Amino acid sequence: xxxxxxxxxxxxxxxxxxxxxxxxxxxxxxxxxxxxxxxxxxxxxxxxxxxxxxxxxxxxxxxxxxxxxxxxxxxxxxxxxxxxxxxxxxxxxxxxxxxxxxxxxxxxxxxxxxxxxxxxxxxxxxxxxxxxxxxxxxxxxxxxxxxxxxxxxxxxxxxxxxxxxxxxxxxxxxxxxxxxxxxxxxxxxxxxxxxxxxxxxxxxxxxxxxxxxxxxxxxxxxxxxxxxxxxxxxxxxxxxxxxxxxxxxxxxxxxxxxxxxxxxxxxxxxxxxxxxxxxxxxxxxxxxxxxxxxxxxxxxxxxxxxxxxxxxxxxxxxxxxxxxxxxxxxxxxxxxxxxxxxxxxxxxxxxxxxxxxxxxxxxxxxxxxxxxxxxxxxxxxxxxxxxxxxxxxxxxxxxxxxxxxxxxxxxxxxxxxxxxxxxxxxxxxxxxxxxxxxxxxxxxxxxxxxxxxxxxxxxxxxxxxxxxxxxxxxxxxxxxxxxxxxxxxx
Numbered sequence: 467x468x469x470x471x472x473x474x475x476x477x478x479x480x481x482x483x484x485x486x487x488x489x490x491x492x493x494x495x496x497x498x499x500x501x502x503x504x505x506x507x508x509x510x511x512x513x514x515x516x517x518x519x520x521x522x523x524x525x526x527x528x529x530x531x532x533x534x535x536x537x538x539x540x541x542x543x544x545x546x547x548x549x550x551x552x553x554x555x556x557x558x559x560x561x562x563x564x565x566x567x568x569x570x571x572x573x574x575x576x577x578x579x580x581x582x583x584x585x586x587x588x589x590x591x592x593x594x595x596x597x598x599x600x601x602x603x604x605x606x607x608x609x610x611x612x613x614x615x616x617x618x619x620x621x622x623x624x625x626x627x628x629x630x631x632x633x634x635x636x637x638x639x640x641x642x643x644x645x646x647x648x649x650x651x652x653x654x655x656x657x658x659x660x661x662x663x664x665x666x667x668x669x670x671x672x673x674x675x676x677x678x679x680x681x682x683x684x685x686x687x688x689x690x691x692x693x694x695x696x697x698x699x700x701x702x703x704x705x706x707x708x709x710x711x712x713x714x715x716x717x718x719x720x721x722x723x724x725x726x727x728x729x730x731x732x733x734x735x736x737x738x739x740x741x742x743x744x745x746x747x748x749x750x751x752x753x754x755x756x757x758x759x760x761x762x763x764x765x766x767x768x769x770x771x772x773x774x775x776x777x778x779x780x781x782x783x784x785x786x787x788x789x790x791x792x793x794x795x796x797x798x799x800x801x802x803x804x805x806x807x808x809x810x811x812x813x814x815x816x817x818x819x820x821x822x823x824x825x826x827x828x829x830x831x832x833x834x835x836x837x838x839x840x841x842x843x844x845x846x847x848x849x850x851x852x853x854x855x856x857x858x859x860x861x862x863x864x865x866x867x868x869x870x871x872x873x874x875x876x877x878x879x880x881x882x883x884x885x886x887x888x889x890x891x892x893x894x895x896x897x898x899x900x901x902x903x904x905x906x907x908x909x910x911x912x913x914x915x916x917x918x919x920x921x922x923x924x925x926x927x928x929x930x931x932x933x934x935x936x937x938x939x940x941x942x943x944x945x946x947x948x949x950x951x952x953x954x955x956x
Contacts, residue, residue: 514941519870523937526795527874530929536791537925539567540784544777544920551774552814553585553745560770564750564786564811571794573752573809581824583814585745586610588774589738593682593711596620597732598724604714605682606775607739608666609698609817612707614680618736619709621679625725629665629672640677643733644669645684647718652688654850656906659913662686666697666712671705680709680735684718689911692716696773697914698817709737749821750811754793756943758804763832764943765808765839765897766792766935767889769815776918780909784928785842786811788902792936803943805837812888815843822888826895833895837948840900841886842935845913847905848927849934851878855885856898857950864900864949867941876934878903896951900942902935 530536543560550557561578568576586609593605621643626632632644646665651658663686670681685695692714701707713721724731750770756762768785772778789809796807812821826833840852851868854861865879884890885899893899904927912918942949 514867514945516866516869519867519937519941520873522801522940523870523873523933525799526933526936527930529799530791530795530932531926534925534929535794536787536928536932537923539787539790540779540923540928541920543783543786544779548777549774550770550772550778551586552583552747552771552817552820553742554774557747557771557813561748561750561813564770564790567790568750568752568809571790572797573754573793576750576752578748579751579824579828580746580748581813581820582744583747583820584610584818585742586817587740587742589613589740590736591711591738592618592734592736593713594734595721595731596734598729603717603733604692604694605711605717606694606696607737608670608683608710608712609696609773610701610741611670611699611710611737611739613739614709614735614737618734619679620732620734623682623721623725623731623733625722629668632669632672632676636676639673642678643680643682643735644673644678645682645718645721647684647722649684650686650688650910652907652910654905654907655903656844656909658688659686659910663697667700670699670708670710671702674706674708675704678708682718682733683710683712685712685715687715687910687913687915688908690715691917693915693917695914696775709735711735711737747813749813749825750809752809754797754807756805756807757802760806761835762805762948763808763836764805764939765810765836765889766939767810767812767839767841767886768843769812769821769888771813771816772918773816773914775914775916776912777920779918779920779923780845781913781918782815782843784846784923784931785844788842788928788931788935791932792939795932795936796940801940803940805943807939807943815887819887822891825888826891830895833892833897836892836895836897838898838900838942839885839889839892840902840935840939840942841889842902842931843886843888844902844904844906845909846923846928846931847907847909849874849876849931850903850905851876851880852903852938853880853883853885853901854898855881855883855893856952860898860949863945864938867938871934871937874930874933876930893952893955896953898949898951900938902931904931
């Protein structure tokens with residue numbers, strides 16, 4: 467639609483503040499077709515000083531909080547499509563919706579890049595305490611778990627709080643159900659999840675090697691609301707595959723108290739989950755081609771899939787709509803960077819990472835021209851800043867850009883990491899990797915649970931996340947020379 471006089475006036479005021487002409491940016495022009503300079507000393511171009519980026523951020527923030535574009539997209543994704551586990555009809559619907567939305571936004575060469583994904587189905591599930599009392603327990607099968615026998619299984623509970631504690635039990639585990647009972651803690655960076663999640667990933671195979679018949683894990687969550695949280699496990703080839711499920715915090719603590727009282731505790735598990743043949747799906751990719759160096763790319767990524775028990779609002783619907791809306795906002799204000807901004811909405815981050823692997827493989831020849839990649843997969847809490855994994859001097863350059871985001875508090879820049887699960891596959895090609903850091907203090911209340919629904923999203927902080935992503939993507943796409951590339955890992 468043509469812009470209104472008010473919008474045109476606001477855009478003109480903004481670009482004059484930035485020292486740019488509409489649709490252009492200051493700085494020397496580069497010859498097309500050449501690869502970006504590797505490991506050059508970063509230096510901000512005109513228009514990328516903190517004051518200029520601050521003016522841009524304020525205009526973007528005003529626009530996004532007014533239009534609520536990201537929230538409206540997320541409402542459609544959550545309320546009309548809902549849970550989007552890889553291989554499901556809802557995942558296919560999300561791919562179609564995203565591609566259509568990017569085309570409507572005016573992105574070019576919007577395509578669905580095929581990828582085969584795991585197809586796991588939850589089925590019916592029932593977990594019951596049978597000794598010393600009978601009581602139903604709130605639980606969810608872990609993603610990719612094998613089923614129990616059709617009639618279920620009954621096992622005596624043995625409790626541990628770490629993989630080391632499990633190993634120390636030796637043969638005492640044989641024939642029992644192992645309960646991994648370790649508490650998550652609440653913090654802005656989600657460190658508790660990183661500390662406890664190996665129990666979920668590696669616990670079932672570790673327990674199976676010692677003869678366990680099944681495992682249970684206290685949910686990786688921070689809200690006491692008898693709300694179980696699922697998540698994927700990773701079976702090892704050298705271990706039997708045994709059923710695995712998560713329990714609500716309250717039920718795990720109930721079992722713990724009974725064990726501490728000296729009781730023999732038995733639980734019945736019946737899981738009807740199963741893995742079908744891999745299913746066809748796709749990553750959704752679309753480009754807003756750069757005005758001057760369109761062959762060079764700044765990638766903005768998030769994952770379309772979600773677990774099957776909630777609507778995937780925080781994980782990662784919020785990231786998806788932030789990526790889409792960040793590019794749309796820049797386009798609507800005619801802030802057209804010299805390099806291409808590419809939206810990549812990955813499939814299958816949750817239980818296989820086939821989308822991330824597929825994109826890296828399919829675009830291997832093009833990766834030397836990816837000057838940066840940013841991932842958004844930490845929910846819709848207030849944006850705090852970015853993590854940076856790149857060559858020498860890159861962190862200081864990004865810190866300078868982030869000074870333009872002080873009004874929304876997104877100025878914290880940390881060095882290290884891989885940006886996110888999906889873009890981490892680009893590290894081998896030296897692509898600088900950034901992750902949008904959001905405050906995760908409340909994220910694990912709902913993560914991977916039935917509670918991850920639209921009503922948990924704060925509109926204002928979602929809008930601020932869009933702004934942080936848009937400003938950083940613009941700066942990275944405009945900056946010359948680009949960020950120094952990552953050195954090869956030892």
